[in-house]
Amino acid sequence: MDHPNLDGLSLHDGEEGFRFDFEEEDEQLDLRWCLVGRFLGDRAIHIQSMKVRMADLWRPMGGVTIKEVGAGRFLFHFAHPLAMEEVINGGPWSFDNNMLILEQIQLGMQIDHIPLMYVNMWVQVHDLPMGLMKERVGTTLANYIGEFVEYDKNNNSSFWRQFMRIRVKLDVRLPLKKDTKVMDKVGKWCTVKFKYERLGIFCFVCGIMGHAENRCEVRFAKEQDDGTREWSSEIRAEPRRQGGRITSRWLREERGGRPEKGDGGTAEQTETIIGHK
Known part of the structure; x- marks a missing residue:
């Protein structure tokens, strides 16, 4: 009579099962280049529209x-690790104002x-006293x-910064911190405010992301x-300008009493006028 092969059989806390070694590469796809994600919120996602939108946003090689x-869970498989990074x-990232939570695939899970x-998320810290715009403070x-x-x-x-930027790992189940106090050089407590970039659906009642007031249990x-x-x-942080200053070939700047092309001059010296062909 043949006996079954019991290699890898494990008994633990009264449970019977098998334990195997995990391989780095899958037969179908390389899991190292995969992300798993879900959209924060309870609204239905139009899957095909989401696929097109995310691909257009990322444009990965x-x-x-x-x-x-x-x-509600999606697998995102990239062709190259740099594209995933x-x-x-x-x-x-978000789709239809629903924030996308992403994690890298963990082998064996x-x-x-x-x-x-x-x-x-990137968080802006506003109203910091002068001298505290430092990484250790951030x-x-x-x-x-x-x-x-x-x-x-x-x-x-830049010489004058309105705020500090820090990237923070946030637990989406917890209320967002909106401010705190720091002591200035003369011992006075000052309130600094936090503003969150690309903040999606957010509840002003409980402070938690992913739902609005009309869906708030609190x-x-x-x-x-x-x-x-x-x-x-x-x-909410105001959207940051991308690509530098907006210009037009029809705009000229007046400096020193006569129109000139280009930048320069102080706010008091510079006046924009409409150029004519």
Whole structure:
């Protein structure tokens, strides 16, 4: 009588099952170049429209394959690891104002068990006292908001900066921090405000991303909504200008009393006029 092959059989806490070694490469696709994601919110997603929109936003070299792999979960397969890294570093991304939460595939984990609860976002810190625009300060504030990821050193390029930029890993189940206090040089407490870039659907009642007031459990649990809101639209950062200054071939700038092409001059010296052909 032949006996069954029991190699890899494991008994643990009374449970019987098999334990295997995991290979780095899958027979069908390289999992190292895959992301799994879900959209934050309870609104239905038009899948084909989403696929086209995300591909157009990312424009990855070699393209991207997008497949639904479970209820509300999607697999994003890239042709090259650099294309995948650009998507990870360029987020957060959204479709129809629903933020996309992405995680890199973890070898040996079931897709349904990968916790899609964290998103990296750029946060602006406004009203910092002079002298505190430093990375060590940004790291501390980032860890108060969530978990520090990156400090935007390029934001230091101008002489006068209105805010500090820090990249923070946020738990989407928790309310967003809107401000905190720091002490200035003379011992006075100052309030600094946080503004979140690319913030999607957000609730001003409970401070949590992914739903609006009309879907807020906290609001509906109240006996009466008196209209008081702890959060406001100030928590949204204004879109950052891309590509430098907007110009027109029909615009000329007047400097020193006569029209000239190009930039320059102080605000008091410069006046734009419409040029004529």
